[in-house]
Amino acid sequence: xxxxxxxxxxxxxxxxxxxxxxxxxxxxxxxxxxxxxxxxxxxxxxxxxxxxxxxxxxxxxxxxxxxxxxxxxxxxxxxxxxxxxxxxxxxxxxxxxxxxxxxxxxxxxxxxxxxxxxxxxxxxxxxxxxxxxxxxxxxxxxxxxxxxxxxxxxxxxxxxxxxxxxxxxxxxxxxxxxxxxxxxxxxxxxxxxxxxxxxxxxxxxxxxxxxxxxxxxxxxxxxxxxxxxxxxxxxxxxxxxxxxxxxxxxxxxxxxxxxxxxxxxxxxxxxxxxxxxxxxxxxxxxxxxxxxxxxxxxxxxxxxxxxxxxxxxxxxxxxxxxxxxxxxxxxxxxxxxxxxxxxxxxxxxxxxxxxxxxxxxxxxxxxxxxxxxxxxxxxxxxxxxxxxxxxxxxxxxxxxxxxxxxxxxxxxxxxxxxxxxxxxxxxxxxxxxxxxxxxxxxxxxxxxxxxxxxxxxxxxxxxxxxxxxxxxxxxxxxxxxxxxxxxxxxxxxxxxxxxxxxxxxxxxxxxxxxxxxxxxxxxxxxxxxxxxxxxxxxxxxxxxxxxxxxxxxxxxxxxxxxxxxxxxxxxxxxxxxxxxxxxxxxxxxxxxxxxxxxxxxxxxxxxxxxxxxxxxxxxxxxxxxxxxxxxxxxxxxxxxxx
Amino acid sequence: xxxxxxxxxxxxxxxxxxxxxxxxxxxxxxxxxxxxxxxxxxxxxxxxxxxxxxxxxxxxxxxxxxxxxxxxxxxxxxxxxxxxxxxxxxxxxxxxxxxxxxxxxxxxxxxxxxxxxxxxxxxxxxxxxxxxxxxxxxxxxxxxxxxxxxxxxxxxxxxxxxxxxxxxxxxxxxxxxxxxxxxxxxxxxxxxxxxxxxxxxxxxxxxxxxxxxxx
Numbered sequence: 001x002x003x004x005x006x007x008x009x010x011x012x013x014x015x016x017x018x019x020x021x022x023x024x025x026x027x028x029x030x031x032x033x034x035x036x037x038x039x040x041x042x043x044x045x046x047x048x049x050x051x052x053x054x055x056x057x058x059x060x061x062x063x064x065x066x067x068x069x070x071x072x073x074x075x076x077x078x079x080x081x082x083x084x085x086x087x088x089x090x091x092x093x094x095x096x097x098x099x100x101x102x103x104x105x106x107x108x109x110x111x112x113x114x115x116x117x118x119x120x121x122x123x124x125x126x127x128x129x130x131x132x133x134x135x136x137x138x139x140x141x142x143x144x145x146x147x148x149x150x151x152x153x154x155x156x157x158x159x160x161x162x163x164x165x166x167x168x169x170x171x172x173x174x175x176x177x178x179x180x181x182x183x184x185x186x187x188x189x190x191x192x193x194x195x196x197x198x199x200x201x202x203x204x205x206x207x208x209x210x211x212x213x214x215x216x217x218x219x220x221x222x223x224x225x226x227x228x229x230x231x232x233x234x235x236x237x238x239x240x241x242x243x244x245x246x247x248x249x250x251x252x253x254x255x256x257x258x259x260x261x262x263x264x265x266x267x268x269x270x271x272x273x274x275x276x277x278x279x280x281x282x283x284x285x286x287x288x289x290x291x292x293x294x295x296x297x298x299x300x301x302x303x304x305x306x307x308x309x310x311x312x313x314x315x316x317x318x319x320x321x322x323x324x325x326x327x328x329x330x331x332x333x334x335x336x337x338x339x340x341x342x343x344x345x346x347x348x349x350x351x352x353x354x355x356x357x358x359x360x361x362x363x364x365x366x367x368x369x370x371x372x373x374x375x376x377x378x379x380x381x382x383x384x385x386x387x388x389x390x391x392x393x394x395x396x397x398x399x400x401x402x403x404x405x406x407x408x409x410x411x412x413x414x415x416x417x418x419x420x421x422x423x424x425x426x427x428x429x430x431x432x433x434x435x436x437x438x439x440x441x442x443x444x445x446x447x448x449x450x451x452x453x454x455x456x457x458x459x460x461x462x463x464x465x466x467x468x469x470x471x472x473x474x475x476x477x478x479x480x481x482x483x484x485x486x487x488x489x490x491x492x493x494x495x496x497x498x499x500x501x502x503x504x505x506x507x508x509x510x511x512x513x514x515x516x517x518x519x520x521x522x523x524x525x526x527x528x529x530x531x532x533x534x535x536x537x538x539x540x541x542x543x544x545x546x547x548x549x550x551x552x553x554x555x556x557x558x559x560x561x562x563x564x565x566x567x568x569x570x571x572x573x574x575x576x577x578x579x580x581x582x583x584x585x586x587x588x589x590x591x592x593x594x595x596x597x598x599x600x601x602x603x604x605x606x607x608x609x610x611x612x613x614x615x616x617x618x619x620x621x622x623x624x625x626x627x628x629x630x631x632x633x634x635x636x637x638x639x640x641x642x
Numbered sequence: 643x644x645x646x647x648x649x650x651x652x653x654x655x656x657x658x659x660x661x662x663x664x665x666x667x668x669x670x671x672x673x674x675x676x677x678x679x680x681x682x683x684x685x686x687x688x689x690x691x692x693x694x695x696x697x698x699x700x701x702x703x704x705x706x707x708x709x710x711x712x713x714x715x716x717x718x719x720x721x722x723x724x725x726x727x728x729x730x731x732x733x734x735x736x737x738x739x740x741x742x743x744x745x746x747x748x749x750x751x752x753x754x755x756x757x758x759x760x761x762x763x764x765x766x767x768x769x770x771x772x773x774x775x776x777x778x779x780x781x782x783x784x785x786x787x788x789x790x791x792x793x794x795x796x797x798x799x800x801x802x803x804x805x806x807x808x809x810x811x812x813x814x815x816x817x818x819x820x821x822x823x824x825x826x827x828x829x830x831x832x833x834x835x836x837x838x839x840x841x842x843x844x845x846x847x848x849x850x851x852x853x854x855x856x857x
Contacts, residue, residue, distance in 0.1 A: 308815070325812055330686040330706040483793065483812065483819025485687045490732040493817045494768050514767060521728040524700055525689045 004294045006176045012293045013172045016284055020163040033066035033111055036084040037098075038152055040073035040237040041230075041269055046080035047099070054100030058107035066111055072238020074152030075392035076139070079122060082152070085110060094134055096122040138407045139389060144370060146378050147354045148394045151238035156273050159280040162241040168286055170357035174249045175294055182253040183209060186356070188364035190376040195221055195312075195349030196424070196453045197529070198375070198442035201356075204346055207336040209254045211344035218251050218259035219340065219347045222274075223317060225264070225309040226425030227476060229456030231380045231392050232350040236263065236270035239354075240277035244300065246353030248287065249360055251298045254346055258299055262317055265304040275302055309480035312454075313528050314347040316482065327484045328528035349454075351380060371397030375441035379455060383409045386416065386461035395440070402436040405459055416461040420544070424453025426473040427533030429540035430466065449540045451533065465562035466545040467552055471499040473537040477530065488531030491522040495538055503563040505629075507553035516542055557629045564609045568630035571600050571613070575623035583624065586616035593638045601636040646713040655709055660684070662691050662704035665717065672717050673726055673755040675733075675845055676794035677705045680803060685795055689729045690755065693717045701725055723759070730755055735768040736817070737846070738789035746847030752792070773817055781823055783834050783852050784841070788820050791848035797821060797840035804839045821849070 027034065035055055039048050052068060059066050074082055079096035085106060086092040093116055095106065102120055109115045116131065123134030134140045145151075154161040162168070174182055187202030208216055220243065224232040236243060247259045263271055278300050281287040289297050303321050305311050311320045315329040318340050339345025355377060359367045368376045375397040381404065384390045388410030395404060401421060405411065412418050420430045423440075429450035431438065438444050442452045460469065478492040495518060498511050519535030519542075526532045542549055551557045558566040571583070571592075576599040583600055584592045591607040592600050600623075602613070614624040627633050643654050646661075648670055655664035663679060665672050675688035684705040692701040696714040701722050704715070716722070733752065741747050741763065756763050775788040795812065798821070802808035809832075813822035825832030841849045 327812070329683070330703070479816055481816040483815050483817070484685070486689045486729045486732050489793070489817060489819060490736055490771065491728075493771060494732070494735065497769065497771070518728065521725055525692070525725045525729060527686055527689065 004175050004296075009172050009175055009292055009294065012285070013168070016168075016286075017163060020160040023160045024164045027067070027069075031065050031088055033064055033088065034086040035066060035068045036071045036086070036092075036153070037068060038073055038080060038082040039070040040152075040234055041267075042073055042077045042234070043081045044269075048081040050100050051081050051083065051098045051103050054103035055107065058104045062107060062112055064107070064111045066107075069155050070157070071153060072151045072156050073234040073392065075148060075234070075394070076122075076389070077391035078389045082122070084125060084153075087111060087114075090114075090116065091128040091131065091133075092125040093131060094122045094125055095120050139393070139409070142399070142403065142408050143394055144378055144396045145394045146358045146370070147235065147242070147351055147380060148238070148392065149358075150242065151235065154239065156238055156240055157276055157280075159241055159277065159284065159286075162239065166361070167241055167357075168245055170360040171245050171248050171252075171286065172292065174252055174360050175292060175296065179209065179253045179255060182249065182360065185364050186253070186359060189359045189367040190364075190374075191352065191355055191359060191367065192375055192377075192442060193349060194351035194355065194380075194455075195347075196427075196451065198452060201348060201352055204336055204348070205250065205254050207334075208256075208344045208346045211337065213344050215258075215343050216254050216256040217340045217343050217345045218247055218254070218256045219314075219317065219321075219335075219345055220247055220259065220261045220350060220353050221312065221314065221317060221347055222261055222263040222267075222270070222350045223305050223312040224267075224350075224454060225307070225312050225480075226427075226454050226456040228384045228458050229382050229425055229454045231382055231455055233267050233270050234392055235350055235354055236267070237273050240270075240274045241281065242354045242357055243274070243350055244277055244281055244287070246348075246356035247300060248291070248298055249356050250346060250348065250353065252296055254344075256346070257297050258301075260301055260303050260321060260340070262303050262305055262311075262321065264307045266307050271302060271304060278302070308482070309476075310482040310528070310530050313530055316528070317347065318345065325482075327482045328530070330527065351455075372439065372441050374443055379440055379452070381440070381455045381457045383457045383459060385422075385457075385459040386412050386464075387459040388413045397441040398439045400437050400439055401431070404440065404457075405436070409459075412459070412461045414461075416463065418459070419462050419464050420460045420466065420469070420541075422450075422458040422460070422469065422473070422537065423456070424451035424533075424536075425456040426476045427451065427530065427536055428453045428456070429536045430460075430469060430544065431540065432544040434544075449536070449543065451536070463560055463562065465503075465558055465560040466541040466548050467499060467502055467558075468560075468562050470537045470541045471496065471503055474499055474534070477534040481530065481534075485525075485527040485531060487522045487525040488527070488534060491518055491526075492531070492534050494518060495522070495535065499538070502549065502552045503558075503565065505552070505556045505563070505565045507549075507556075509553070511553055512542060512546070512549050555629060559628070561626050561628045563628075566630065567609055567626055567628045568604060568633035569607060569609060569611065569613060570602055570604075570625055570627065570633035570636075572623045572625050573599050573601070575621050576600055577618075577621045577623070580618065580621065582616050582618055583613035586612040588612065595636060596639065601638075602633075603638045604630070604633060604635065644709045644711050644713075646709055646711070646715060648715045649717055657709070659709050660705050661693060661695070661707050661709055661713070661715055664709050665704065665715075670717065671758060672704055673730070673758055674705065675751055675755075675792055676796060678796055678799060678843065681799060685799075688733075688792070688794055690726055692722050692725050694719050694722055727759060727761060730759060730761060731765065731768055733792050734763060735765055736771050736773055736789075737792065739763050744790070744847055745850065746790075746845075750847070751845035771817065775818065775820055780827065780829055780832075781834070781852065782829055782832050783836055784823070785850040785852045786821060787848045787850070790846050791821060792846055793819055793821070794845060796843040796845065797849055800839035800843040804837045805835045809833055809835075810840060 124131040192198040311326040316326040320326040335345040653668040674691040
């Protein structure tokens with residue numbers, strides 16, 4: 001395929017761009033108010049649908065010329081539902097934690113009467129004289145949005161809004177270049193696969209381009225399955241066109257005419273958005289036959305996976321598309337040599353694909369200026385758990401965990417102490433406080449014992465029991481093992497059984513060493529990445545929190561007092577108020593009884609350690625105590641009935 | 643012909659052969675369960691045929707690596723043995739050991755590997771795992787004993803090879819993975835060419851010809 005004439009391409013694209021500009025002008029019309037409502041899954045889950053209905057109802061009763069524009073996700077999950085109100089004469093204002101009531105209030109007070117209702121404002125979307133701008137918040141100022149730049153500000157169902165903001169310009173530019181030049185540019189940019197392994201994207205493309213087979217295939221991997229990671233979903237729901245544009249550039253560069261987006265069926269909104277986006281792009285000649293008047297054809301289809309975690313592994317994913325059971329295959333041959341239906345195949349993650357258009361548009365040198373020397377660009381993390389401002393964060397590679405957790409995401413709520421952060425999903429590792437100054441990039445995290453993975457990040461405060469955390473993740477990987485190879489299928493189950501035993505207080509001398517030995521063997525012996533990384537939560541928690549394991553095994557004590565079998569509740573008779581019975585009704589097993597001097601006590605034989613009594617005890621008495629090991633609780637006999 | 647050195651012994655083999663096949667052809671045994679000579683791309687799932695090859699920083703499966711001129715292979719290093727021992731013990735921890743009454747007794751691959759690795763068939767490090775295996779025992783001509791099965795997949799491969807289409811398959815995931823057949827639960831739909839290549843290929847007598855009288 002030869003490069004295409006710049007003039008001709010620009011000419012064809014100019015008419016599309018003109019249409020986008022025309023629509024934008026109309027949208028920004030003189031007296032028109034625009035209400036942008038975040039309607040990605042996160043927004044919907046927090047009630048964006050009800051907020052929208054309230055806006056619609058209120059608007060129907062007013063004369064204000066206002067339009068509702070559904071947009072995607074800004075990444076600020078802690079503040080959903082989010083709404084941006086763009087009123088002529090005022091800077092666009094971002095409102096947080098919206099409710100139907102606030103929606104009605106905004107229409108009346110702000111749209112009709114001009115009062116921006118300061119108490120519900122998160123910030124203005126641009127610098128101005130009256131309202132503090134969100135750009136002054138560390139969350140906004142330290143972020144550097146390349147991949148998510150348009151997420152949450154454009155309507156994902158309207159291709160023209162993407163084009164108006166510069167979308168598809170990179171594709172036009174790419175089509176004027178020779179495929180080899182594009183690959184060179186991507187290689188030069190140092191972009192590493194954002195799916196977790198960090199392989200150079202450009203190198204992968206070159207291998208496929210150089211493969212002898214004529215027919216080549218592109219697969220975009222959107223089979224995101226880590227608990228707590230949802231950036232791929234957010235991206236597909238918020239700005240599917242950037243992903244499509246990246247795929248189109250990749251296809252042109254390697255010489256593919258077919259591309260498949262593998263997305264899990266549990267992401268119905270993402271599936272809907274991406275399908276709609278493909279149709280729209282086709283309609284205006286950005287996909288399909290003879291793209292933008294060139295002889296480059298590309299057909300993109302969507303394949304819905306059934307949600308097996310292992311299908312995120314590229315060889316298992318390929319099996320799944322072929323209609324086979326999703327089981328990983330030994331590599332070599334790599335998919336770039338023999339992939340889908342035996343053809344050379346590029347498998348790239350959603351975020352890698354979405355990184356392509358900005359690189360082509362601004363150049364490799366610009367991209368290298370962001371992030372670190374070894375890992376240029378940005379990383380998207382979904383920061384969840386015990387964290388004040390949970391959500392999706394896009395930061396340059398190389399930012400430290402401390403900055404990310406404490407500055408950008410606001411730190412740990414309720415004045416509790418930081419304990420650990422699990423990075424890279426169930427295959428990642430748990431890092432303690434001493435690693436907070438680690439930079440986030442592929443190599444530093446791997447060196448620390450965690451991994452970049454897909455970018456899931458679970459922050460844990462002092463109340464987390466690390467043995468229980470390891471047990472939780474092993475429970476997941478064990479269930480998601482495809483059952484093919486011995487180490488993963490049986491080995492992870494043994495790890496889980498030992499961990500469960502320890503949390504039940506039945507840990508034995510030698511268990512910790514057995515966990516370590518077996519983990520190392522599983523890591524070395526397993527067939528695919530899932531098995532090789534499954535022991536990571538065990539290895540890192542044993543390494544950094546060995547004292548907790550030892551307390552469980554030797555003293556039958558859970559230092560965080562989380563493992564139910566190792567704790568007991570009792571009522572401090574000094575603090576308990578005579579005659580008060582707030583706790584009695586809260587107990588689901590009727591284990592609280594009245595002592596001879598009319599105070600309360602807990603019958604340890606029937607107590608299920610739910611902790612409800614502790615919650616219900618009035619703060620002025622605060623008489624319920626939690627101890628580990630259970631033997632520390634004083635024994636008080638329940639008086640005989642009658 | 644390609645020449646390579648295995649455990650300090652020089653052997654010769656055809657180009658394109660796997661290291662495992664080359665060794666087996668030259669009388670060098672490497673423990674294996676899921677491999678069959680006829681396979682073009684072995685599944686590499688049992689993880690027993692590990693060897694150390696110069697140039698690789700950790701043991702790799704000899705069934706998935708092709709021979710190269712001058713290759714130096716070691717089949718019996720400490721590292722290899724450690725992983726093989728663990729893999730074997732793991733397999734044993736889900737295997738119902740009852741050799742005396744097992745039809746595979748004396749021809750069982752697990753027994754052979756245990757002997758080769760100087761291991762018993764009794765669990766020491768790990769506890770016996772209970773698999774929640776409920777299998778519909780209604781195949782028209784085969785009997786499947788999941789508590790013996792090592793999930794090597796040889797039966798599936800042979801069925802595919804003999805009949806052009808495998809009528810057996812893996813089902814479920816994780817520890818609950820079993821061999822299942824198309825038409826499970828509905829005798830009328832179950833098909834079987836009755837070639838019994840699967841039974842022949844099974845290393846542990848987990849698949850047997852259904853006795854007409856044993857309903």
